[in-house]
Amino acid sequence: MVDKKQSASGCSTDKGLSRDIVKAVDARRNWAVELLCCLVNAETTLGKEAVGQAIMADLMDGMGLVVDSFDVDVASIDGQRGFAPPVLDSYAGRPNVVGSHQPQFGTIGRSLILNGHIDVVPPADAALWMTQPFQAKVTKDKVFGRGAADMKAGLVANALSFVALRDLGYAPAAPVIFQSVIEEESGGNGTLACMARGYTADAVIIPEPFGQTILSAQMGVMWVTVIVKGRPAHVLDTSAGINAIDALFEIMQDLRALEEEWNRPEVRHPAYKDHRHPVNFNLGRIEGGDWPSTVPCSAWMCIRVGYFPGADSAAVQEEVEACVRRTARRSPRLAGAEVTFRYAGHRAEGHAGDTSAPLLQGLAAAHRCVTAGEPAYLASTATTDSRFYALYAETPATCYGPIGGELHGIDEWVSVQSMLQVGQVLAHFIADWCGLERTKPL
C-alpha cells in the first residue's frame, strides 16, 4: 500500500506517486493516440461492433488481463429490470469484451469496474465531414472521427490508467474489471449482460465525454415508435383519404405539449431544478407514404422521450400512449385511422446519486490531484450505462470522461490532453480506492 496523506490541494495520493502517475501517462501519449485512432477507424455502428471488440480483446490481453469475450445471451437478461427490447434480431458475433485483473498478493482495497461502450452512432451525413467519419484525423490536441469522444477516448483512458501504473511497477491491490460493451447507444443490453454474467464490484466508473465533470444524475430515456394506418386516396379528393403523415404531425404537436408539461419547474426532479430544458422529446426518425399523388396510407415515427429520475418506465409508456390516444380521439384528421405502438431499444430509467458518496468524493479527490481544481458535478439530460449498476445492483456508479465536442454531430472530436488527464485521474483513483501492490512493469 502507498502512504496516504491529505495535502492542502485536497489530493490524497502520495505526492511522489502522484507526480510519477502524471509522467507515466504522459509518456504513453503516442501509444494512446495510436490506439484511439485505431478504434475510431473501426466502424463500430450497431451490429458491426466485432471489429472494434477484436482490438479491445487484444489490448486487454496485452495488459495481462483474463479476457472474456462473450455474445449477449438474451435469455439471461430478458425480463430483468432495465432490459431493452433489442433493435436487431441477433447478438451472434457481436461480443462484449471483459478483462479482469486479480491482485497477485491478495485483495487489500475495494474492487472497481471501468466500463465503456464500443458502439457508435451513424455519421449522420458523411459528406459533411471534413474527412471520412471513420478515418481518424489528428491535429495538435484533437482527434476527430465518429466515436472519438463518445466514447473510444474513454476506453483508451480506462486502459491508460492501468498500463501507466504497470509501467511504474504497480498493479491494483483489488480486482479491477474492464468492460468494453455493445449497444450503449441503443438500449444498454451489453452492460446488463455483463451484470447478468456475474461481473460486480464495489464501484463503477464510465468515462463518457462529459468534460471532466462528475455525473451526479441522469435522465431516463425511452424510444417509442408510433405507427399510423390511414386510408389511401387519389389527390383529386384528398378528403376521401386519411393522411397518415398529417396524423403523425398532429400527434407530435400534442407530444410537444406533454414535453413542456414535464418540463414545468414544479414537477421537476430537484437535480434538474435550474436546468434550461431537461426533458427532451426528439422526433429522430420518420417514414411514410409511397407516392406523391396518393394520400399516404401508412407512416411511422420514432421518438426519443426523456423523463426524470424516479419515474418508472411502465408509467412513462402509459402516459405517452394516453397522450397519443387523446389526439386520436380529438382530431378529425385521425378519425378512422389505426394507431399502434412498437418498442425497440432504450427503456432506460434515470438515476440521481449523492455527491457525498465515497465514489464521487474519491473521484473528486483524484481530479484535484491532477488538475489542482475543483470538479463540477453534472446532472445529464442523456442516459448512460451507469444506471444498471446504480439502480439494479446497488453499486455506486458514475461517469467521468474527457472533453470533447460534436457528439452525435459532424466532425466529432476529443481533446488528447483531456483524455490523458482522465487516464491520470483514474490511475489516482485506483491507487486510493483499490490500493496498489508492487509488480513487474509491463
Ligand SMILES: [Zn+2]
Ligand atoms: Zn456514450
